[in-house]
Amino acid sequence: MRNLIVNADDFGLHSDVNHAIINGHKQGCITSTSLMPTGIAMEEAADLARQVPLLGVGVHLTLVAEKPILPPEQIPSLVDEQGRFFPDHVAFIKQFIQGNIRLDELRAECDAQICKLEKAGIAISHLDSHQHLHVLPKIIDICLDLAKEHQIYKMRLPAEGCFFTGGYPADLKRKIARCGLSFCAMLARSKAARRHIVMPKAFFGMLAGGHMEEKYFLAVLNVLKAESSEIMVHPGMNSAVLDQIYDWQYHWTDEFHAVTSPAVMHYIKENHINLISFKELLHE
Numbered sequence: 001m002r003n004l005i006v007n008a009d010d011f012g013l014h015s016d017v018n019h020a021i022i023n024g025h026k027q028g029c030i031t032s033t034s035l036m037p038t039g040i041a042m043e044e045a046a047d048l049a050r051q052v053p054l055l056g057v058g059v060h061l062t063l064v065a066e067k068p069i070l071p072p073e074q075i076p077s078l079v080d081e082q083g084r085f086f087p088d089h090v091a092f093i094k095q096f097i098q099g100n101i102r103l104d105e106l107r108a109e110c111d112a113q114i115c116k117l118e119k120a121g122i123a124i125s126h127l128d129s130h131q132h133l134h135v136l137p138k139i140i141d142i143c144l145d146l147a148k149e150h151q152i153y154k155m156r157l158p159a160e161g162c163f164f165t166g167g168y169p170a171d172l173k174r175k176i177a178r179c180g181l182s183f184c185a186m187l188a189r190s191k192a193a194r195r196h197i198v199m200p201k202a203f204f205g206m207l208a209g210g211h212m213e214e215k216y217f218l219a220v221l222n223v224l225k226a227e228s229s230e231i232m233v234h235p236g237m238n239s240a241v242l243d244q245i246y247d248w249q250y251h252w253t254d255e256f257h258a259v260t261s262p263a264v265m266h267y268i269k270e271n272h273i274n275l276i277s278f279k280e281l282l283h284e
Contacts, residue, residue: 003274004221005200005230005281006259007032007156009060010130011049012039016242020235020256022048025055028260029268030233032277034060034128034156037113038067046120056277058126059117059152061110061143063133064092069112075105089131096136107142114150126278128156132181132206135188144195154278155192156230157199159185160206166219168208178206198281201225205232210250217258221267228281233259 008021011033018041024030035045035057049057064085068075072083077100079085086092095101117124127147128134134143135158147155159182162175170178185203192199204220205212212220212233220231236242236252243252258264268275 001274002224002226002272003228003276003281004224004268005032005228005276005278006030006233007034007058007128007230007278008233008235008259009034009128010036010039010234011057011060012036012042012045014039014236014242014245015041015044016237017041017235017252018045018048020237020252022052022055023237024235024256024259025052029264029275030055030235030259031275032056032058032125034058035117035122036060036062036066036130037069037116038062042116043120046117046122049122054277056125056279057122058128058154058156058278059114059124061113061127061129061134063106063109063129064088064131066130068109069116070109075109077102077105078109089133092133093136103138103142106139107146110142110146114146114152118150124150124152126154126156127152128158132158132185135181135185137184137187140188140191144191144197147197148195153196153198154281155197155199156203157185157189157192158182158203158206158232159189160203164204164223165207166204166216166223168211168216170207174207181206200230200281201227202229203232204229210234210248211254212258213251213254214258214261214264217261217264218267221264221271221273224273228276235259
């Protein structure tokens with residue numbers, strides 16, 4: 001039996017994203033989502049999640065591009081002069097490599113983010129992070145410690161195969177970045193295994209992240225093996241609305257159409273792919 005988690009990231013980022021994820025769960029193949037504690041629509045997302053108990057909801061630890069939970073003066077190494085996180089993973093990693101990120105501050109902020117979801121009544125199904133920073137060396141150790149403290153036993157492993165493209169025309173820079181992430185993720189897997197943290201065996205959605213339209217989604221489904229897999233998606237109800245706020249060049253609406261596509265749903269049914277969330281993920 002091939003078990004598949006279809007996880008929608010950035011729940012809580014924006015109301016348009018929230019409703020795309022909920023509709024993608026009700027009408028399509030989304031089984032799981034990752035809730036941003038820092039998102040401007042986080043409270044709405046938590047309310048919506050309580051109405052769909054079959055949807056797994058994980059914590060999407062966020063250390064870039066948003067405002068922190070803790071006051072900026074408590075975590076000065078994580079924020080810029082405006083009190084916001086650094087703009088993206090590139091800026092964060094640069095600071096991290098230079099030794100400018102204080103790990104005690106990072107731990108405190110991540111803990112505060114998890115606590116915020118718990119206080120909102122979310123039964124956290126798994127842990128992952130915005131732009132996959134949780135698998136970086138040293139940060140993975142903090143995340144594993146926090147997972148144990150908060151009794152979170154599942155985690156994303158963003159290790160997409162370095163030679164898989166699924167037909168997506170990514171440039172060399174993105175492919176190299178994908179391989180670097182996958183290498184860090186595989187190192188993280190061994191640490192997670194020693195802590196008895198369960199991760200899906202396979203991951204898809206890094207190379208085509210933000211561009212997982214129907215044909216690429218079907219290409220992933222076509223290579224799933226007889227083990228657990230996760231497909232990461234980023235659906236939105238209206239790309240025009242979201243593009244005015246986020247300069248990520250995501251194909252939000254195309255991804256929503258992919259997860260609700262009749263062709264995708266037919267393929268899943270006809271090929272006996274078992275849709276699960278992280279809640280149902282077991283050791284293999």
